[in-house]
Amino acid sequence: MELINLTMIWALIIGFGIMMYILMDGFDLGVGILYPFAPDEHARDVMMNSVAPVWDGNETWLVLGGAGLLAAFPAVYSILLPALYLGVFLMLAGLIFRGIAFEFRFKSTRNRHWWNVAFSGGSYVATFCQGVVVGAYIQGFATEGHIYVGGAFDWLTPFTVITGLALVAGYALLGATWTILKSEGEVQAWAYRITPKLLIAVLVGFGIISLYTPFVDEYVRERWFNHIGMFWVFPVLALCCAAFIWRAVSKRLEGQPFVATLGLFLFTYLGLIFSKWPYLVPPDITIWDAASDPGAQLFLLIGVLFVIPIVLGYTAWSYWVFRGKVQDGGYH
Amino acid sequence: MELDPVILSRIQFGFVVSFHAVFPVFTIGLASYVALLHGLFYKTGNAAWERLAAFWVKVFAVVFAMGVVSGIVMAFQFGTNWSNFSYATSNFIGPMLSYEVVTAFFLEAGFLGVLLFGRGKVPEGVHLFAALMVSLGTFISSFWILSSNSWMQTPAGVDFIDGHFFVNDWSAAIFNASFPYRFTHMAIASFLTGGFVVAGVSAWYLLIGRDVEANKRALSMCMWLLLVLAPAQAVVGDMHGINTLEHQPTKVAAMEGNWETQSGAPLLLFAWPDKEAQMNHFEIAIPKLASLILTHDPDGVVPGLKEVEPDMQPPVWFVFWSFRVMVAMGLVMIAVAFIGLFLRRDGKLYRSRPFLQTLRLMSIAPFFAVLAGWFVTEAGRSPWLVYEMMTQQEAVTPSLTGWMVLATLIGYFLVYLVVFVTGSYYLTRVIRGGMQPELPHDDVETAMRPLSAAHESLDDDASRTVRS
Numbered sequence: 012m013e014l015i016n017l018t019m020i021w022a023l024i025i026g027f028g029i030m031m032y033i034l035m036d037g038f039d040l041g042v043g044i045l046y047p048f049a050p051d052e053h054a055r056d057v058m059m060n061s062v063a064p065v066w067d068g069n070e071t072w073l074v075l076g077g078a079g080l081l082a083a084f085p086a087v088y089s090i091l092l093p094a095l096y097l098g099v100f101l102m103l104a105g106l107i108f109r110g111i112a113f114e115f116r117f118k119s120t121r122n123r124h125w126w127n128v129a130f131s132g133g134s135y136v137a138t139f140c141q142g143v144v145v146g147a148y149i150q151g152f153a154t155e156g157h158i159y160v161g162g163a164f165d166w167l168t169p170f171t172v173i174t175g176l177a178l179v180a181g182y183a184l185l186g187a188t189w190t191i192l193k194s195e196g197e198v199q200a201w202a203y204r205i206t207p208k209l210l211i212a213v214l215v216g217f218g219i220i221s222l223y224t225p226f227v228d229e230y231v232r233e234r235w236f237n238h239i240g241m242f243w244v245f246p247v248l249a250l251c252c253a254a255f256i257w258r259a260v261s262k263r264l265e266g267q268p269f270v271a272t273l274g275l276f277l278f279t280y281l282g283l284i285f286s287k288w289p290y291l292v293p294p295d296i297t298i299w300d301a302a303s304d305p306g307a308q309l310f311l312l313i314g315v316l317f318v319i320p321i322v323l324g325y326t327a328w329s330y331w332v333f334r335g336k337v338q339d340g341g342y343h
Numbered sequence: 344m345e346l347d348p349v350i351l352s353r354i355q356f357g358f359v360v361s362f363h364a365v366f367p368v369f370t371i372g373l374a375s376y377v378a379l380l381h382g383l384f385y386k387t388g389n390a391a392w393e394r395l396a397a398f399w400v401k402v403f404a405v406v407f408a409m410g411v412v413s414g415i416v417m418a419f420q421f422g423t424n425w426s427n428f429s430y431a432t433s434n435f436i437g438p439m440l441s442y443e444v445v446t447a448f449f450l451e452a453g454f455l456g457v458l459l460f461g462r463g464k465v466p467e468g469v470h471l472f473a474a475l476m477v478s479l480g481t482f483i484s485s486f487w488i489l490s491s492n493s494w495m496q497t498p499a500g501v502d503f504i505d506g507h508f509f510v511n512d513w514s515a516a517i518f519n520a521s522f523p524y525r526f527t528h529m530a531i532a533s534f535l536t537g538g539f540v541v542a543g544v545s546a547w548y549l550l551i552g553r554d555v556e557a558n559k560r561a562l563s564m565c566m567w568l569l570l571v572l573a574p575a576q577a578v579v580g581d582m583h584g585i586n587t588l589e590h591q592p593t594k595v596a597a598m599e600g601n602w603e604t605q606s607g608a609p610l611l612l613f614a615w616p617d618k619e620a621q622m623n624h625f626e627i628a629i630p631k632l633a634s635l636i637l638t639h640d641p642d643g644v645v646p647g648l649k650e651v652e653p654d655m656q657p658p659v660w661f662v663f664w665s666f667r668v669m670v671a672m673g674l675v676m677i678a679v680a681f682i683g684l685f686l687r688r689d690g691k692l693y694r695s696r697p698f699l700q701t702l703r704l705m706s707i708a709p710f711f712a713v714l715a716g717w718f719v720t721e722a723g724r725s726p727w728l729v730y731e732m733m734t735q736q737e738a739v740t741p742s743l744t745g746w747m748v749l750a751t752l753i754g755y756f757l758v759y760l761v762v763f764v765t766g767s768y769y770l771t772r773v774i775r776g777g778m779q780p781e782l783p784h785d786d787v788e789t790a791m792r793p794l795s796a797a798h799e800s801l802d803d804d805a806s807r808t809v810r811s
Contacts, residue, residue, distance in 0.1 A: 067411075071448060077418045078444045081429060082437030089430035092422030093740040099423055100751045103416055104758045110412050111765060118769075118801040157430050159742045304509050307434040311441050318445045321453070 017309060018302040021083035022291075024315065028079060030280055032072035034185075034273055035326075039066040041186020043109060043134025044179055046127060048205065054198045055127065057337050058186075059116065061193035064333040066113060068326055070106065075322075082311050086157045086301035090292050093159045094152050095144055095166050102140035109133030135179065142178025146171030146220075149283070150227050151293035170220075170227050177216030181276065184209040188256070188269040193337050199265075206260050206268060214253055217279065221246065224286075230294060231286045245282030249275050346745020349735055352424040355752045357721070359416050361714050362759050366410030368713050371485060371530070372537020373403045374478035377458070381474040385467050391557040396474075397462060398778040399541070404459055404796035405773060409766045413759065418444070424748065428728055428738035435501060435510050436491055439517075443487035450480030459796035482530070489529055493522035495729050496720065497590045503732055520590055524583040525720075531576045532716070535676060536709035538565045538572065543706030544774055546699040554778045559693050562702075566683040566692065573677040580673065581636065587720075588637050591730060592646040593655075594723030597662040599633050600626075601647050608633040608645040616659040621649065657725040665718035672712035679705055765801075772799045 039062035049055050081088040092099055112130035119126055143166055150170060153161035187209055190202040225232035235242050252275040259267035289297045302308065377399050384392035418440070421429045429436070457465060457473035465473075500516030501508045510516050542565035548558040588595045595601075600616045600623050601608050610632035614623040631641040638645065648656050679701065686692040724730055728738040776799045 070415075074415060074418050074444055075441075075448065077422075078437070078441040081422065081433055082441045085430050085433030085437060088422045088433070088437075089426035092419060092429075093426045093742050096423050096740075096743070096747055097750065099419055100754055103419060104754060106415065107412055107758055107762060111762060114408065115765060115769070115801050118799065120800070122801070159426070159740075161742065163742075163744065163747050303437060304434040306510055307438050310510075310513060311438040314442055314445050318449055322448055325453075 017305050017312065018083075018298060020312065021079075021302070021308055022298050024319070025076060025079050025083060026284065028072055028076040030277070032069070032076060033280060034276055035069035035072065036066070037182045037276065038062070038185040038189040038269075039069055040109075040134045040138045041182035041184065042189065043131050043186075044138060044183040045186050045190070045205070046131035046134070050197065050201050052123075054194075054201065057194050057198050058190055059113070059130070061190065061337045063113060065326075065329055067110070068329055070110075071322075073106075079311075079315070083303055083308055084291060084298065084301040085303050086296055087291055089157060090152055090154055090159045090296070091144075091148075094161060095147060097163060098140045098143050098147075098166055102137050102144075105133040105135070105137030105140065107133070109137065134182075138179050138182050139175040142175035142181075143167070143171045145178065145283070146174030148287075148293065149174070149220075149224055149231070154292065154295055157296075170223055173216065173219055173223065177213065177220055180209060180212040180216050184213050184256075185269075185272050185276070188272045191260075192266055192269045195336050203260055203263065207257065210253060210256055210260075213275075217249070228293070230290070234286055242282070242285065245278045245285065249278040249282070252278065346749055348743040348745050348748050349739050351745055351748035351752060352739055352743065353725075353735065355424060355748055355755065356420055357718075358752065359413070359420055359755055359759075361717065362763070363410065363413040363417055364713065364717060365710050366406055366413060367481070367485060368529075368533050368536050368710075369540065370403060370407050370410055371478075371481040371533035372535070373399060373406065373540075374474075374481045375534065376537050376541060377403055378471070378474040378478040381467075381471040385471045391560055394554070394557050394778050395561055400459060401773050401797040402770065405766065405770050407455075409762060412762055416755065423751075424740055424743065425728070425738050426740040428733065431506055431733060431738070432495075432508050432729065434508055435494065435516055439487050439491045439494075443484050446480060446483045446487065450477060450484070454480065485529065485533075486526065489526050490517050490519070490522050492720075493525050494519050496525075496724055497521040498729055498732055506737075508729075521583075521586055524579070524586045528576070528579050528583045528716075531572055531579055532709065532713050534572055535569065535576060536713065538569045539676070539702075539709045540706050541565050542569065543703045546702035547774075548778075549693055550696065550699050550703070555693075557778065562693065566680065566687075569676065569680040570684055573673070573680045577673055577677065585637060587723075588645075591724065593648060593651055594657060594662070594720070595637065596646055596648040596650070597657045597659045597723055598666040598719060599637075599645065600659065600663045601633065601645055602649050604644065604647040604650060606634065606644045607631045607642045608637075610636065611663075614663070616663050618653065618656060618659050621653065655726060657723050662719055662723045665715045665722065669712050669715035669719060672708050672715065676705070676708060676712070769797075769799070769801055772801070773797050 042058045042062050045058070046055060049058060077088070108129045110133075112126045112133065116123060116126035116130060146168070147166040150168065152159060153165065184206065187202050187206045191199055191206065194202065225235060252271045255271040256268050256275070259271060287293055289299070291298045291301045377396055380392050380396035380399065383389070384396060421436070421440075454473040454476040457470065458477050461470050461473060494516055497520040498508075498516075499519040500510060500512035500514070502511050503509075542562055545558040545562040545565065548554055549562065584595065584598075597616075599608065600611045600614045602621055602623070607630065609626075609628035609630045611623070611626055611628050613625060613627040615625050616623050634643040634645050635641045637643065648659065682698065683692060686695055686698055692698070726734050726736070728735050
């Protein structure tokens with residue numbers, strides 16, 4: 012065991028990057044998911060305005076995560092992307108349509124409804140695909156060495172469809188609690204109304220997945236039922252967060268529902284990682300197998316350690332600048 | 344019909360990278376131009392420079408946004424379609440691509456917002472500094488990408504062990520043999536692109552008589568720049584070609600349509616290369632000129648395509664004709680630059696309608712030249728992906744089937760069609776919207792995001808801000 016283990020550092024960096032992406036892009040994708048159910052066009056304006064200043068900063072974590080994976084854990088990159096080939100395409104297409112809708116919806120009057128469709132449809136497709144990725148990850152991948160040997164549709168199973176739908180519900184919950192935080196009046200009242208329904212949907216979804224997972228994955232079954240004391244801490248914490256959301260909504264608190272939803276996601280994410288640890292590409296490849304050459308890891312680490320604090324600072328600053336409620340026509 | 348995943352993946356990569364490449368090429372040149380305008384305004388205090396800067400920064404914003412959107416796809420292409428290549432080269436390509444992202448992040452985090460939204464909010468010196476940093480950032484970003492590409496053409500600084508590259512010398516790998524030539528060639532190409540687009544738009548303004556004073560200045564500046572750079576690009580291109588002859592003789596043989604190794608090789612003005620027959624049809628040639636250009640000696644020996652087996656030769660016809668398109672565009676650019684110099688006498692430059700119309704048309708020429716140049720260098724490397732180390736066949740994703748690639752190829756085509764049509768349409772609206780400097784608006788409802796810098800409506804008849 013070295014004093015400073017590069018692979019562990021990179022596992023932390025990439026893990027952190029993916030978590031940042033899920034928590035942050037999650038709520039702006041969620042806003043898109045809620046779009047068809049919004050009470051009126053004014054509510055849609057408010058919702059879009061609430062995420063407009065920050066969404067592309069949120070998405071940059073995805074690109075950084077992708078490039079970082081290639082550099083630090085190339086086996087993950089070269090197995091997961093071919094395995095999820097069609098899903099990756101759909102996700103990118105969804106994100107692109109969403110991105111242009113963000114820019115052009117406000118610049119458009121006659122065709123605004125088309126941009127609504129692009130924004131919402133892109134959000135649904137991208138979220139569902141990300142949920143499918145999570146499900147496929149739990150299932151594991153057919154590999155020989157560092158090559159994916161499965162078929163084009165291995166990622167599409169009843170289980171992954173459930174994880175996809177569960178993530179749609181989960182991001183919608185993030186979007187709804189974010190809307191509570193950022194809006195007032197009727198829009199906020201609507202967000203308060205839908206949050207409990209979404210929470211129930213999320214709990215049902217996560218519950219089905221938790222019951223289902225031991226059946227699709229022996230390794231997890233082994234892990235869960237042999238280390239009982241340790242691994243039940245994450246679902247318990249996640250349930251505490253859910254109870255807290257419920258309470259905060261019934262008390263009409265504004266900030267806590269969103270924070271508690273972030274907590275719900277965080278503990279679910281950590282629970283998933285620890286269920287699989289140290290496997291990075293289940294069922295065969297550990298983080299040590301997937302790692303690139305230490306020289307390459309070190310070469311990139313220098314730049315990343317320099318830039319990540321700047322990106323975090325910039326992110327914090329943008330959220331600070333755009334704090335508070337969205338008014339008609341934007342922030343004031 | 345049997346669908347070949349390698350050929351389809353090559354087409355897909357060619358398509359997405361070509362679509363993406365035109366935006367950075369344009370923004371690199373434009374970023375430097377905007378920085379120059381800010382510098383001139385800072386130095387002279389002349390408001391015309393500021394008007395030009397404010398206008399071109401809007402165009403920059405739209406093109407930059409399209410570059411970012413199309414670039415996201417690139418980050419995943421290597422893994423989806425070329426997973427063996429990604430895995431084998433990850434120790435080098437991984438950090439290089441990550442550094443490109445990191446550079447872009449840093450740029451976006453620090454300076455892009457100030458450049459796009461800082462007018463009237465920050466001191467002019469700070470604004471100028473931001474403009475300089477953005478243009479520097481675009482160069483640093485392209486540095487990483489072009490170094491990676493050059494390494495694939497002329498690999499260096501690595502050990503190849505069990506189908507896996509290990510970097511043993513970072514500086515040798517980054518500053519590989521073809522990198523300085525390719526980088527210079529591409530940097531000048533970016534300036535030429537920016538120059539011809541700005542000249543074309545300025546010419547259009549002069550034709551319709553809007554903002555005449557500012558656009559005269561812009562046009563004059565561009566024409567001086569092109570007069571220097573268009574011939575310089577020919578010289579740099581020649582040096583790049585000689586460097587390629589040294590390291591990738593088969594590529595040059597394909598460019599020249601030269602099958603036999605011979606001394607006093609002719610320059611072919613026209614030919615129909617036929618790989619099946621290993622010969623050309625319908626040759627029209629200038630004797631000895633190819634040898635003179637490539638070896639600087641009319642009787643110099645130039646290696647031919649037949650040095651390697653037919654299945655190790657690149658697609659000759661495609662490389663041969665792409666090269667001719669690039670050179671033809673380059674010659675037309677040089678001619679236009681010199682005609683512009685000639686027309687400067689008694690100020691005809693700003694009045695000659697045929698010339699201004701020609702300039703409008705020439706806005707698209709550099710894009711064709713850039714794409715043709717990339718076709719030459721990339722197709723000319725074929726069948727190698729990493730030259731003489733890894734073939735395309737070895738590099739492609741093993742689990743890929745032809746119909747999967749075809750499905751995503753059609754998909755990307757449709758997605759990009761929407762992006763491109765919308766973006767181009769909007770860009771023309773921004774350009775037609777003119778150079779009315781917008782009042783610094785206090786509503787910060789938009790993020791410091793590229794497209795928010797332009798406020799033209801997308802589909803209104805009157806060009807006005809939708810959001811008050």
